[in-house]
Amino acid sequence: MSPLGARTLGRSPSEVALDLALRHATYLIFLAVILYFGIQSPAFLAPESLGNVVKQASFIGIAAIGMTFVLLTGGIDLSVGSVMYLAPLIAGFAMEAFGLGVPAGLVVAVCAGAVLGAINALFIVRFDVIPFIVTLATLFLFRGFGTWLTSSRQFDFAPEMRAFGLSSVLGIPTPILVFAVVALAAHVVLSRTPFGRQIYALGNDAEGARKAGVRVGVVKGSVYVVSSASAALAGFVLIAQIGRLDAAFGEGREFDVIAAAVLGGASLFGGVGSAWGAVIGATLIQTVKLGLVFAGVNLYLQPIMQGLIIFVAVLADSLRQRRIAISRRRHIRPSA
Amino acid sequence: MSALLRFESLSKAWFGVPAVSDLTLEIAEGAALGLIGQNGAGKSTLMNMIGGVVEPTAGRMLWRGEPYAPARPADATAAGIAFIHQELNLFTNLSVAENLYIDGFPTRLGMIDRRAIRARTEEILARLDLAVSPDTIVGELSPGERQLVEIAKALHNEARLVIFDEPTTSLTPRETQRLFDVIGRLKAQGRTIIYISHILSDVARLCDAIAVLRDGLLVDSGPAEAFDVPRMIRSMIGRDLDGLFPPRTAAPGPTPLLEARGLTQPGVLEDVTVTVHAGEVVGLFGLMGAGRTELARILFGLDPVEAGEIRLDGAPLPAGPRGRIARGLAFVTENRREEGLMMEASIMDNLGLVSIRDFGRGPAGLIDRDALAARAEEARRDLSIKAGDIGRQPVKALSGGNQQKVVIGKWLMSAPRVFILDEPTRGVDVGAKFEIYALIDRIAAAGSGILLISSEIEELMGMADRIVVMSRGETTGALARRDFDRERILRMAFRETAA
Amino acid sequence: MHSTVKAAKTKRSLGARAADVFLSDYFVLYMSLAYVAVLAPFLPVLLAPANLSNVLSNMWPLLVVAVGQTFVLAIAGIDLSQGAVVGLTSVVGAMLIATMADPVVLANAPVWGLVLTESGGPFGQMEWGFLLGIAVMVAVAAAIGAANGASVAVFGMPPFMVTLVGLISVGALAIYLTQSENIRHLPDAYVMLGKGDIASVHLGPKDTPQIPRRQIHSFVTYPMLIAIAVALLAHLLLAKTVFGKWVLAIGVNRKAAELSGVPVRRVVVLVFVISAVCAALAAVLYSARLEAGRPTLGEGNFLLDVIGAVVIGGTSLFGGKAKIVWTVFGVLFFVLLSNTLNLMNLSSFQIDMVKGGVILAAALLDVLRTRLMRERMR
Structure with missing residues (x-):
């Protein structure tokens, strides 16, 4: 039953080990990072600091889970940073205008995110413009629209908002709970539903998926809705912890989100990635950030470490792809 | 035995150049037909017409006695025709079971009924004597195993006609043997087979009937017993070369x-x-x-x-x-x-x-x-x-x-x-x-x-x-x-x- | 009968002529001019010399960066690290050529004492020291570009991720070097490169100008000369040289290029070097104009402006379709757009919104152009 046992015949143990290491590079890095910081300062391994890591990772993590859907189809969504800003803002206005509670506001934010995603999907599927350009344009559009609504002033939410953000259920902070629910839901959708499996099929071979009867347009459009809705939720959850929304919120976050998803094993070429991976990717980045704080490294140097880790993970993936390509070369003669 | 698939004066021309001309041939239900011919003889064009990739210019096809004119590959699948090409149409990042069901998963409460697809896949794989788990990712399988998964897909789709196009090209001898066993089993189950290959001894061994194409024409056909390899080769060749090639103007040098x-x-x-x-x-x-x-x-x-x-x-x-x-x-x-x-x-x-x-x-x-x-x-x-x-x-x-x-x-x-x-x-x-x-x-x-x-x-x-x-x-x-x-x-x- | 045929003919030729304009290299220029013509009556300030000079001065540095990006897009790559390179090289240059430095501001910076002291940087007191500084800026950029290029060409890593890492780490390094402070006190000769307007040099001593400085409408400036020189060289390189042919060949069909003996790896590395060096040259213009090296110079929407401007010009993200003239017009249009929206008293964020709309419109136009082109070929 082992998926590896029979498949690794005829290769030396060191080659098998290298394949394994390249395939699970992110996990190895994660392990190394935790061990390193744990030795540097044992306090880092205390439950509360680890809990803090997950809580802080939830923001990028939730959006990265949504981004994974898009990357799986071989697309990209650059507009998530602006959606994080605009969708919660719309929710804020709705809460103010209609006296909605925080849960209702959350629903409004997610719905607003879904609508923004549908705009991306419209241009990508219907007008056949490449995702990079569409989402680059909506990055500007969405943020511009939001600042037009606020006249680029800060937006203050009602105090209940902050109470929600800092609340906890059964001792688990709400952001972690939301993160967990989103991750679980995404995992189930991706791995257990026809829609999820068709996303993978589409990313592996779009033409093949079309031939096999998959409704490619619908699947392709849906992932942008998922991505934007997740970004909206991510923004809402973080804003709930802060209590206000300023005009620069979410700016440049699209890159953090993509980095987390890729670190979690999602490929920019589509077909590879998982919700679980996005969680790991986002958490790893946050672990490094916090670990470097514990280790007393200059604040400004932290991104360099992050960059280095992303680089190593992408490099490992590229090397793995190359090894696969070489091993797939056509063999004519029966090999011994 | 009645005819499962029948071609009546089937023709296809590309910009006036005939690729298949006036082909009339029928395949009996449960039979195995070997289709041979040199490259460019018209085999691929014929297969593409069966598969709904190419439309005939003239003539028609009959499938189980009914006129058959597929417009899309999906039509061929729906009719019960499956193709096993050398380039396989599998999603390498999905499991074996998922590849079988990608065009329609059975669901329970919106979720894929994994138990059902696993059980059914296991049963099909057992019929093919393929000892891999239905959950194995196709990318981890060898070329031979992937081919069997492709056949499993045909079985899952209840294909009556399975067409093999050069299936042994990338297989090891052991995998080839296993493929032949499987083909034997398919025949025993009453499925019809078209087998296309350059390896003539394989064709002679696997098939009941043989058809030879040359320049888009059916030049020879009959029961397999009547064909030996030399006859197959003789039928495949035999074209007049005059005027097709310019004369060579100089002799090669010694260096x-x-x-x-x-x-x-x-x-x-x-x-x-x-x-x-x-x-x-x-x-x-x-x-x-x-x-x-x-x-x-x-x-x-x-x-x-x-x-x-x-x-x-x-x-x-x-x-x-x-x-x-x-x-x-x-x-x-x-x-x-x-x-x-x-x-x-x-x-x-x-x-x-x-x-x-x-x-x-x-x-x-x-x-x-x-x-x-x-x-x-x-x-x-x-x-x-x-x-x-x-x-x-x-x-x-x-x-x-x-x-x-x-x-x-x-x-x-x-x-x-x-x-x-x-x-x-x-x-x-x-x-x-x-x-x-x-x-x-x-x-x-x-x-x-x-x-x-x-x-x-x-x-x-x-x-x-x-x-x-x-x-x-x-x-x-x-x-x-x-x-x-x-x-x-x-x-x-x-x-x-x-x- | 006869007349209707004739009418149809003229009509068609008119349509054909419209299509010619639409498909021409100069389409974006025509669009910019039309845009100005339409807006000018409502916005008289637009054509005021002071404003035109302002438009131009905003255009030059952006053009230099965009020219570099054009090369990368031509090979179907992308360079997200340009903004970070602008920031880093501006800091590197400034710390080498500053004539003095304030310990209150910079004493915490890791470069303090090592490179930068109270009496400025190592080249600060030399007469031509600023040129040395620029040379080092270019060298640093070239090294970053080479690292990007090698990762893409040798290891086969996706350009997006490689340069995203560059964006993150190079940007952080820039901020780290000065602990997020600006380095001021740059030599006059250097500052001149950023804002020196050539006409006023001859008008008399700079500290006592005869006319208030506001009223000198500088059109011929150093940044203009530098940017035009860069664009011209880039145009020659991309359109007229063997190297340029190789770049475009890789963009159209990398496999065919490889099989035809194009040194693909070397060209890819060089393209990323060009992109980074262009960023460094723009850093000279930006930091000289600002009279300071600033680590965050290329942050925020800068990068998206660059890519947006190049794409509006008509360069394709899929590679193989790129011209420097297109980029010049794309940058012109983008700068004009920002400027006019500013004049209309729109906030910077509303400007972003319009920019987004324009990028989308440009993409849709491109889909249309490609379709028209295809029909014409039949």
């Missing part, structure tokens, strides 16, 4: 230009030795999967080789294609669109791609546009490429024959010593074919050497001074022009079967 000795790469080539002399056209024949393209890629420095040496003009060649191009090697690949041309770029840009450095002036490499344009125009006239403004017209606006002339032209502009031509007339109409043959003769007469790779035996007999035959990565024989004989050449190519 060896390209000498490859003892080339060996595990799994690809075994001790291959080839020499091309000045002014000589060496034909390289082999069936699909014989290693011809692999040899070409190794000669050009694209793929690694473990042992052996390659010399040009007596001196060893450097590694990598760039050094070899500089020494005078040229390679026209079999894949014009993906490897030969910049389809979106102009004819002139394509013609200038290899030799562009010759037109760079000064340290900055400023291009002498006038010289380039003049030289490209000369090449256009020389090759009689039918085009308007070569500086503006993109290559993709040209016909296949003219595109191929552009590929040859880009190499000619660098005045190479040895040409490797891999299937230079594939997808080219008859008129342009003749022009390309004339061009080959001219290049040889000018003193360059040519290695002409082709799966059309007549083409090689018409153009080559010498033919080298390959099979399964080895050279199995060589014939001088005066000894050219179709049957002998095919026997060498079918080595394992017709020895």
Whole structure:
């Protein structure tokens, strides 16, 4: 039953080990990072600091889970940073205008995110413009629209908002709970539903998926809705912890989100990635950030470490792809 | 036995050139039909018509007595026809079970009913004697196992007719044996089979009936007992060559230009030795999967080789294609669109791609546009490429024959010593074919050497001074022009079967 | 009958002529001019010399960066690290050539004492020291570009991720070097490169101008000369040289280029070097104009402006379709757009919104142009 046992015949143990290491590079890095910081300062391994890591990772993590859907189809969504800003803002206005509670506001934010995603999907599927350009344009559009609504002033939410953000259920902070629910839901959708499996099929071979009867347009459009809705939720959850929304919120976050998803094993070429991976990717980045704080490294140097880790993970993936390509070369003669 | 599939005067022509003509044939339910013929005989066109990829120009098909006109591949699947190609249509990032069900998962509460698909897949895999878990990712399977998954898909779709197109090309002997066992079992279950292969002994062994195509015509058919391998070969060949090829104008010289000795790469080539002399056209024949393209890629420095040496003009060649191009090697690949041309770029840009450095002036490499344009125009006239403004017209606006002339032209502009031509007339109409043959003769007469790779035996007999035959990565024989004989050449190519 | 045929003919030729304009290299220029013509009556300030000079001065540095990006897009790559390179090289240059430095601001910076002291940087007191500084800026950028290029060409990593890592790490390094502070006190000769207007040099001593500085409408400036020189060289390189042909060939069909003997790896590395060096040259213009090296110079929407401007010009993200003239017009249009929206008293964020709309419109136009082009070929 082992998926590896029979498949690794005829290769030396060191080659098998290298394949394994390249395939699970992110996990190895994660392990190394935790061990390193744990030795540097044992306090880092205390439950509360680890809990803090997950809580802080939830923001990028939730959006990265949504981004994974898009990357799986071989697309990209650059507009998530602006959606994080605009969708919660719309929710804020709705809460103010209609006296909605925080849960209702959350629903409004997610719905607003879904609508923004549908705009991306419209241009990508219907007008056949490449995702990079569409989402680059909506990055500007969405943020511009939001600042037009606020006249680029800060937006203050009602105090209940902050109470929600800092609340906890059964001792688990709400952001972690939301993160967990989103991750679980995404995992189930991706791995257990026809829609999820068709996303993978589409990313592996779009033409093949079309031939096999998959409704490619619908699947392709849906992932942008998922991505934007997740970004909206991510923004809402973080804003709930802060209590206000300023005009620069979410700016440049699209890159953090993509980095987390890729670190979690999602490929920019589509077909590879998982919700679980996005969680790991986002958490790893946050672990490094916090670990470097514990280790007393200059604040400004932290991104360099992050960059280095992303680089190593992408490099490992590229090397793995190359090894696969070489091993797939056509063999004519029966090999011994 | 009633006919499952029947062709009635089925024809298909491409731009007036017939690929399949007036074909009438029927396949009995539960039978296994072996379909053989040389490349270009019309087998692929026929399969594409069955599969809903290509529409017939005339005639009709009957499926279980009803008119059958598939518009899309999905129609063929729905009717109960499954194709097992050598390039498999599987999603490598999904599991075996998911590949079977991708077009319609059974669900419970919106979620895939994993237990159901696993159980059903397990049952199908057991029927095929394939001992892998339904949850195994297809990317982890060997080519042979993937083929069985493809067959499992056919079984899952309740296919009545399973068509195998060169299924053993990338299989090991053990995997091949297992495939044959499975085919036997499919027959026992009453499924109908069409088996297409170049390995004639396999066809003879697996099939009840045999049909031979040549030039789009059904030239021979009957029960398998009546066919032995020599009869199959005799039926496949036999075309009049007169007028199809220009006369060769010069005899090859004595000086060896390209000498490859003892080339060996595990799994690809075994001790291959080839020499091309000045002014000589060496034909390289082999069936699909014989290693011809692999040899070409190794000669050009694209793929690694473990042992052996390659010399040009007596001196060893450097590694990598760039050094070899500089020494005078040229390679026209079999894949014009993906490897030969910049389809979106102009004819002139394509013609200038290899030799562009010759037109760079000064340290900055400023291009002498006038010289380039003049030289490209000369090449256009020389090759009689039918085009308007070569500086503006993109290559993709040209016909296949003219595109191929552009590929040859880009190499000619660098005045190479040895040409490797891999299937230079594939997808080219008859008129342009003749022009390309004339061009080959001219290049040889000018003193360059040519290695002409082709799966059309007549083409090689018409153009080559010498033919080298390959099979399964080895050279199995060589014939001088005066000894050219179709049957002998095919026997060498079918080595394992017709020895 | 006869007349209707004739009418149809003229009509068609008119349509054909419209299509010619639409498909021409100069389409974006025509669009910019039309845009100005339409807006000028409502916005008289637009054509005021002061404003035109302002438009131009905003255009030059952006053009230099965009020219570099054009090369990368031409090989179907992308360079997200340009903004970070602008920031880093501006800091590197400033710390080498500053004539003095304030310990209150910079004493915490890791470069303090090592490179930068109270009496400025190592080249600060030399007469031509600023040129040395620029040389080092270019060298640093070239090294970053080479690292990007090598990762893409040798290891086969996706350009997006490689340069994203560059964006993150190079940007952080820039901020780290000065602990997020600006380095001021740059030599006059250097500052001149950013804002020196050539006409006023001859008008008399700079500290006592005869006319108030506001009223000198500088059109011929150093940044203009530098940017035009860069664009011209880039145009020659991309359109007229062997190297340029190789770049475009890789963009159209990398496999065919490789099989035809194009030194693909070397060209890819060089393209990323060009992109980074252009960023460094723009850093000279930006930091000289600002009279300071600032680590965050290329942050925020800068990068998206660059890519947006290049794409509006008509360069394709799929590679193989790129011209420097297109980029010049794309940058012009983008700068004009920002400027006019500013004049209309829109906030910077509303400007972003319009920019987004324009990028989308440009993409849709491109889909249309490609379709028209295809029809014409038949």
